[in-house]
Amino acid sequence: MQTATATTRTTCPYCGVGCGVLATREESGAIGIKGDPLHPANFGRLCSKGSALGETVDLEGRLLQPKMFGEEAGWDEALGLVASRFSDAVRQHGPDSVAFYVSGQFLTEDYYVANKLMKGFIGSANIDTNSRLCMSSSVAGHVRAFGSDTVPGTYEDLELADLVILTGSNLAWCHPVLYQRLIAAKTERPEMKIVVIDPRRTMTADIADMHLAIRPDGDVALFLGLLGFLADSANLDHDYIERHTSGFAMAVAAARQLSIDELTRKTGLDAQQLEAFYTLFVATQKTVTCYSQGVNQSSSGTDKVNAIINCHLATGRIGKPGMGPFSLTGQPNAMGGREVGGLANMLAAHMSIASDEDKDRVARFWGAPRIASKPGLKAVDLFQAVADGRIKAIWIMATNPVVSMPDADAVKAAIKACPFVVVSDVTQTDTSRHAHVFLPSLGWGEKSGTVTNSERRISRQRSFLSIPGQARADWWQLTEVGRRMGFEAAFPYNSPDEIFAEHAALSAFENDGTRDFDIGAFAQIDGQAYDALSPVQWPQPQSGSGGAERFFGNGGFYHADRKARFIAVEAGNVERPASAFPLVLNTGRIRDQWHTMTRTGKSARLAAHIAEPFAEIHPFDAKAIGVESADLVELESPYGKVIVRASVTDRQAKGNIFVPMHWNDNFAARARIDSLVAPLVDPFSGQPALKSSAIAARKFAVAHYGFAVSLAKPESIDLPYWALAKAQGGWRVEFAGKDDADWTEWGRAKFGIPAGIEPLGYHDGQSGDYRLAFFDEGKLLAALFIARKPVAVARSWMIEQLSCDHADLSKRFSIIAGRPGDRSADRGAIVCSCFSVGLNQIVAAVRSGCGSVEAVGATTNAGTNCGSCRAEIRGIIDGCNAVAAE
Template sequence: MSVETKTTCPYCGVGCGVVAAVADTGTVTVKGDPDHPANFGRLCSKGSALTETIDLDGRVLYPEISGQRDDWERALDLVAQRFSQAIVEHGPDSVAFYVSGQLLTEDYYVANKLMKGFIGSANIDTNSRLCMASSVAGHRRAFGADTVPGTYEDLELADLVILTGSNLAWCHPVLYQRLAAAKAERPEMKIVVIDPRRTMTCDIADLHLAIKPDGDVALFMGLLAHLAGTGAVDAVYVAAHTKGFDEAVAAAAGLSEPELTMRTGLPAQELQRFFRLFEQTPKTVTCFSQGVNQSSSGTDKVNAIINCHLATGRIGRPGMGPFSLTGQPNAMGGREVGGLANMLAAHMAIENENDRERVQRFWTSPTMAAKPGLKAVDMFKAVADGRIKALWIMATNPVVSMPDADFVEAAIRDCTFVVVSDVLRHTDTTRHAHVLLPSLGWGEKDGTVTNSERRISRQRGFLPPPGEARADWWQMSEVARRMGFDGFNYASPAEIFAEHAALSAFENNGRSDFDIGAYGDIDDNAYNRLAPFQWPQPVGAVRHTSRFFAEGGFYHPDSKARFIAIEVPATTARTDARYPLTLNTGRIRDHWHTMTRTGKSARLSSHIAEPFAEFHPRDATELGLSAADLVELESPSGTVITRVLISERQASGSVFVPMHWNDQFAAKARIDALVPPLTDPVSGQPAAKNVAIAARRFSARVYGFAVSAGKPSVSATDYWAIAKADGGWRTELAFRDTVEDWTDWCRDTFGIPTDVEPLGYADRQSGEQRLAFFDADKLLAAIFLARQPVAVARNWAIGQLQSSHSDLRKRFAIIAGRPGADQPDPGATVCSCYSIGVNRIVAAIRGGCHSVEAVGKETNAGTNCGSCRAEIRGIIDGCLAAAAE
């Protein structure tokens, strides 16, 4: 028997429903919730692997003060005392909260209420500043509110879907599968991908526009001018529901065709093809994500997109509209409660005196923040220069994720008082905490999240709290009470949600888009039964549509939308002779943010196990780089070391590096250490997609690959990258100098007992050396060393950790570094869901499986979440092309 709990996934902004089942034995399994309207039962590779990330290994299980175990009373008293002292001595702006889209809405609400309504400062910002702030700013400029007009269904109903700055296949996989299924059902649907890289999303695209970094403003300005010149403008809609059209068109028309081509890097014929597609396809949805937002012109990009939809009246109707895709599970929920430094709760404006007064009366608070607080980049500058004396970081890892990451780490390290609430003991940020508070993780905490289509869903706990871990809302409420504030005596998250809902309706009367007043009196029982719903849900009203703005009704005082007259950025190129390449950072398929969760899963690490830099072949040749080399990347802010990946998918002159790796998993791979603190002037969002860097080969005398049953101690090695593997760990290594005694090195690194002698092989001429250590029939560790990047069947070697080695011949096979005829090598993992390697897929293709569906039927690859289907199709195309030569 097992008990099932309906909850939601803690990863991206799709907000998939999950059914978690706990068996009598305590075993947990997960599956997609077939009734949840976001995913209808689908899960991606990360969601499917959730049970592999909920163990207690590395968890913070009790409060710590100065690195030593303590109790809640002393820890909370100390936090309250130090924050209160800073406020008394230096004023309310001397303290700050840095929070996260990983928090539940109830946590977010309490944090915002405490900081803005009781401490009296707006110095609360969130890691959503790094992903969605430009969308928020663009929405507010155009609509008068942070409103996402459409729904996921619009992607399936549209005849043209534009994906700009969005690798949907890897970053929002379930939404990608919904779109792919819709196109398979209606092949006449057109999909355009706008991205400097040819990502896996391009697998279903009819047109890929390989735009220059930050060329989006010019592209959509050109589109607006084209629409105005071809009669595609909905003059009735524009006249009735908008302002500023003429000014916006005049600004767009000032961009000449040669300049448009130069700014975008796109041939004139490609531009015209795109423009005509948009012009001639009324049912058009434009989805945008980090490639648009993470820019010094991100807000203008958003408004350039919205301008085109307003001009054609393609908004708020089925299959039409601009659509912002959020990156985190509760980025939207944080925006609803005012989690950003320049917002108030319930989508009210902190700069509006009437809004501030209304919120203060509702909270009966002693003081209210009178101005916007410090946005993320400026907040950490204030930490560095001493203006902020006390900092509380919750559920995020800014030492990895913030731009100029080394500067941010130094600022946190030198801050007089730092509190960190987290689930893991060891992160790049927790190592600098004066007080470390143990929070509840996914499967333990209880509350709500809001996805990209404004759908509020419950996240329910189905596991007992481990150790002394407590909810984030409880931690903040306890500190608030100790600081002498009333209004924080919450007994459950249901009480907080009810207050949040009641505030959204308080004196609203239709003035604000966000209104969930229908839930203002919800009790614990109703809260526990709460089904997913989209806002708005006002008191006593039945909303007949789930979309906004088809008939106008915008949230500016005159109810009209605003066209924004945009100027093309003065320059988009940041490179120079010293830093000639453009860095583009982003996500990969199977990892999430800074890997504090996904790094626990061997399955998720099997697809890509170490940080990499993706180069175009031409750039690699010019730099003297070969596949699998190591490369050192440098900007004025710092340096990193990664593996080289050479790919035609990458644009020449650009380098792509994922943002996930950190000091817990690699020697020097915090890529945001290279990103400067350059921000959009409107949104304050950092620019992470257009960074000038230099690259040079990392010279090593010895390269290594190792597998071990225990976690290795490799921090002193010049280059290392570790990852969980079935049965232990896998490690990539490189050394600037050779090691005198590799046996002793292995004993120290892998914890090998002195009485265990290695089985070894060495070739002085080639420089190859291999050592393996066994305890009875179990492999403890094996290392493969060479003068060049090590060529070894990695997945086969990893599999030896769980094999029996009583047969001496199998031990020698490890030393040989390749499997025998009876042990086929699966090859590099392609399908993480079923751990299917490339060699097995190639074998199926050679056996006659010439479609993704046929390969799936033969191997199961691509039949669960579907995130690997594009990669499988590429392998098929490559095999068939080779066979035809």
């Protein structure tokens, strides 16, 4: 029996919830993962991705030594080249000829050093972050309204509220632990109301008392209408408005310009739906409005944020228990990046690059020779500057813009053409392939530092794995380059605690309550105290008394007059002119994958739920293009094309198509969905409109479909469609093509079948079906299924066969059949990733008498850990009951 050897308290590297994790190194070498019951963000809960972290820390695919122009190099040589090329560009073309593009996957200490080097010593603000793609509209809205980028509330407010509005947030899949906390609160207080505002009927909508299927970008109009309704029904907090705000009259005047006809047209909701929502808001004092990417990722994202905030300011529902607007950040350290000025238009410690006073303050604190004089280029503009030659050298760290940026093919071309590209990452990505210098970074479990979650809570990420090869921390790489560029005195760091202490000291420097971000209590922290640091919510001023848990309940905003600003916004035009691209593309996340899959793609468990890229299409639109579920569909925009699997569902609104943003060229043939997205941005925040692009769709006709499982990772697949995923014990691949092949030889070549091993199988000439299986003694090496239509095979069962003994020759024919002789042996499509519970198991539990999600969970464990599959389980129960009633 194996016993645990050491447990480390650390923090999850995925979404902005910031869950505490207990990572245990077992004697077997495995990493056990549990939620930390003492962490105030999750109290022991974890989602499916967090639960599978132990499966993602292997060294497969890791690059562990610096490379220069494709050849291995030493650190001194590589860092020397980076420093000299950046210095040469600055000397010859000026500071704005270089750029950094960083990431919410950075730790705060990494972020701090990167910003200090670029803004304070290179002298340019050309440092932006992939957080620009997920929450910069929230930042801009906060600053316009509050005078600072302040999240007023806490997670507890979701549990204390009587009304929780989720707008542009698929909480169940994107912030699953907050979803669990919300479900628990509603279970305890069934009178709590939940409203979901989303064009799609997501899994989150299944817990909603009201689902408003709004038109894409109809949010501004919806909340303008609410502000007008509040004013007309005299449901305002006049005392709060008078004492703590300005601009109310202009905001209300703008709201009243919308007639009811315009409101229904722009929102896509009828008058009864609008009145029901508005009346519920008016009647419920304790209201929290949570918003995420569906609000932010828009050409009107900042206005959406301010339209929401306006309604909370008008009712005084802000900064009090159970009340307030709440921005749900996407990445683990998007907030930490904001604290250190990670965006191109910010300075460290929530200071403004537009303020001469702030620039002088930061320059004096850093001893900076040439502080950036103006905002830098935001992400989309930055890569356009790379494309047109203004940027001569770029350093990309911990992110994969060739997949995640809009107009991704143009970004790829820009990076390929750039004179000097440096990439720091843990593994080869679509972006690192084009690097002149590759610097191997530490991954989760190896690096040490801090992150800040969506409720302003700072937590430690701690290392518990040995450093592999020559990988090094990002802050160390930046420090060494800074020293080599001639700034030795300003970059003396030998450990992350020293950086954190300086970061904390800057937050308190000449502050005196004039800035919201203040963690001066940690300005003198040493290594021992840093190692022991417990999760703590800012502000934490030098006085040591601790700051307010919530902001703005009694005013105290950060504009010069200490008042908030109502922002008069306009609803804008949501109409789309008739064109060759009549559909609206909405990109987003799925439950079990993260960003561009560089981490989650390592987990077989996470691939089991959804193993290939797909497009959700309404039945009306599917019929119009002749597509059925499981067909392939080609999506096209003026910027590119992709091919994905069709999922026909009325959860999707007519005229809209949803496609996940995760798949990249390592896992699929043509599925980088952001290659379709227009480089259209919000004018205030620079955030791309990733939720709303014009596209066309058509059926992608093929001669054959295929599915295969194999022990070996398939070699390059030369077909127009393929999607590869890790499977328990091996790999799985879906594929399709326009030409037939010698499938025996094709299978040998792609799956590395040794010479002399003959397949078991058959070919039906009439149907075109091929079934092939290669065995080596009792081991299944690979099984291959070809059909003229989407392949009907028990996929979960087939994957399990890679780990089974097949010495009994008579049982090998079930492999060829693609399903077990005993139907009960097939779990079916995986629904619960945490416990690998399949559809057939859940159906069996329902038919045996389990009539509720809880009963199914008690029988199968499904839905009892992360809970994000509960909506699917409820749908299965309803489906079984409907069939039984027929």
